[in-house]
Amino acid sequence: MFANSQFAIYDDALSSADFQRFWTMFQNTEFQPAHGKRMRDYYRMSDGNPFVGENIAWVPVPIEPMLPPGITVDSLPVRFCPTGTAIDPLFDVIQRLLPSCTDLIGKKGNDWMGIVGKLYAYPAGSSMSWHTDDDELDGSFIYYANPVWDVQWGGELFVSDESTRNQLPRGPMHDFGNKHDTEVLLRKGFGHYIMPKPNRLVLVGPGNPHKVGKVASGAGDHVRASFSGFFVAPAGLEKLIMDERARRPRGERQ
Template identity: 55%
Template sequence: MNLVCANSQFAVFDDLLPQDEFEQFWAMYRRSEFKSVHAERLRPSFRASDGHPYIGEYVVWTQTAIESLLPPGVSPSALPARFCPTGKAYDTLIDRVRKHALPGCADLVGREGRDWVGILGRLYAYPVGSSITWHSDHLEVTGSFIYYTNPEWNVQWGGELFVADESALGQMTGDYTTLRFDTRHETEVLMRSGTGHYIMPKPNRLVLVGPGSPHKVAKVLPAAGDQMRASFAGFFITAPGVGQLVEQLRPR
């Protein structure tokens, strides 16, 4: 694992997994089931113009037994999520992130047990024409992560992760209505500097993003053909955030 870049907003690690484990994760990804990102509900982070990304199942790791973090009367079996240890390649990836990437990034995404108590992730697949618009993460989280599992990526295929300039940190606090009709607040915040960073979806790359940084995924371009931007992405969740997560996952 190699630290490629780190600043006050994000850190980038290449070659996170040994090659055999990377191939095992990709094999699991290919066998996984996906559904439309809007299958459960309309998600305000995605606009109508963001196309049709796909998502996999929720995967949850917690520092202590998940039962101790759940509200009274709520059983893990009642939640539509897979809890670690899963017996799948998720376990190896999450273990390596925790033990090798996170210890040196406590100032960026917080410290396990002190600032956050759990990890929530799921697989994402972005086909041609799909993206995710500018947004900030508003759950009780101390940061987010993206792991790129696609075995190949070409610089002409798009799908870059954009992170806004540090001056926008914590500024994108507008009301995310379901269909995102009004973008004036976002435009005002991001155009003050009008600059930022981009990160390519390089295979076997891990990106950690600190809280409050507006970010987006650029559209996957027609040159990608049938190739998809493949990732496992999610958040580092605080104890109150686990309660919020449960409320989101509970069947209605």
């Protein structure tokens, strides 16, 4: 384990058997282009074409009492644990680690109300540009499911120096030529990198600018395979519910 004020790293997060089951599940997952029907605002056009799976969530308390009239758990765009899949043991590991990470992620039920994530496949040529997560999130996690990785294949997680924390707010949907991130990140111009080592779990505190380095062509058919997501603050859970309510036809709302 390694930890500082910005992130924590846990190697060999799953048992060998659970890790193998996770990779088998990953290879049999139905992925969709990350951009879907529109360009996602946390990617740039130069970031290539990552692929994503469905939203998976874990909440420490029943969610039904939190829902407004007319909204059911089944209508939310997320699948809740237990899923009966190889993802469940990973959520168990994360939960066991969280009491020792309150300085980094905050406290369950106070700073955050649940965990949500999805599978990501980054093929050669794909990446994610510098960004900071939304304000309604209280930190993030990345679990690396790829069974092998070469140090020349790229795909590193970069985290900027702590002096840039909370200095890179989310900008417009498309960052065409916006130089604010360059101004902020070049004040110090250094930080940390974390390689996508197999069976590694990384927790990242809120407000830290980070990016995914481009996967090199040398990776061939290998992908940077991860299950990544967020610790959702109360405001984030409310936003998820209200976004779903807004998507429903007006006659179905109550």
